[in-house]
Amino acid sequence: xxxxxxxxxxxxxxxxxxxxxxxxxxxxxxxxxGMLLFIISEVMLFGAFFTAYFFIRVVADSGWFPVNDVDLPxxxxxxxxxxxxxxxxxxxxxxxxxRNENRNALRVGLLTTALLGLTFxxxxxxxxxxxxxxxxxxTQGTIFYGLTGLHGxxxxxxxxxxxxxxxxxxxGHFTAKEHRGVEVPGIYWHFVDIMWIVVxxxxxxx
Amino acid sequence: MLNPLxxxxxxxxxxxxxxxxxxxxVGIVFxxxxxx
Numbered sequence: 497x498x499x500x501x502x503x504x505x506x507x508x509x510x511x512x513x514x515x516x517x518x519x520x521x522x523x524x525x526x527x528x529x530g531m532l533l534f535i536i537s538e539v540m541l542f543g544a545f546f547t548a549y550f551f552i553r554v555v556a557d558s559g560w561f562p563v564n565d566v567d568l569p570x571x572x573x574x575x576x577x578x579x580x581x582x583x584x585x586x587x588x589x590x591x592x593x594x595r596n597e598n599r600n601a602l603r604v605g606l607l608t609t610a611l612l613g614l615t616f617x618x619x620x621x622x623x624x625x626x627x628x629x630x631x632x633x634x635t636q637g638t639i640f641y642g643l644t645g646l647h648g649x650x651x652x653x654x655x656x657x658x659x660x661x662x663x664x665x666x667x668g669h670f671t672a673k674e675h676r677g678v679e680v681p682g683i684y685w686h687f688v689d690i691m692w693i694v695v696x697x698x699x700x701x702x
Numbered sequence: 703m704l705n706p707l708x709x710x711x712x713x714x715x716x717x718x719x720x721x722x723x724x725x726x727x728v729g730i731v732f733x734x735x736x737x738x
Contacts, residue, residue: 694724
């Protein structure tokens with residue numbers, strides 16, 4: 497019995513062409529594992545920036561803001577926060593559309609998410625242009641631009657992933673069973689939104 | 703146990719929790735500042 501099994505294995509190897517199959521030692525799919533490790537490294541990156549932020553805030557004698565008689569635009573940033581949070585709802589709607597084989601919901605959901613993300617970035621750029629201080633002005637300005645800019649870069653990466661997912665959705669690539677191309681960017685997009693809630697709460701509000 | 707990195711559904715649920723926690727935290731900070 498054992499020799500028959502070995503013979504079958506040898507026969508299988510004889511017919512296999514190309515590189516050997518990778519050893520899959522995890523129960524997590526490779527795509528999810530990659531995004532999981534990436535997001536964990538991102539949390540550490542944001543952690544480093546938050547460490548700098550809290551250090552500067554603690555040692556700043558004159559308080560956090562206003563600096564140079566300029567205060568942070570909390571209301572506009574609040575509207576921008578609402579836009580970004582709503583984009584997570586449209587992302588979830590798109591995923592539900594993919595799961596239920598509702599292609600219109602998937603397409604409209606992804607497109608709306610991308611447009612809301614683009615609106616957030618545009619408003620952020622407008623905020624930078626009108627805020628009244630530069631990254632080199634006070635130390636608070638440096639960490640403000642550092643933290644919000646780091647987040648803005650992540651929104652840009654998320655938008656790039658969403659663009660790919662949207663184009664693929666319009667080409668009919670996703671089904672109820674196979675929609676990892678939407679799910680993985682969706683996890684990333686929610687992570688970006690969660691980070692913004694933390695940034696907005698700590699930098700603008702508290 | 704909720705793992706936001708396992709699926710989009712769990713990530714979305716985690717996002718909602720973060721929104722609620724942030725709102726409560728801001729409310730507490732503003733209340734303390736108003737009282738002191």
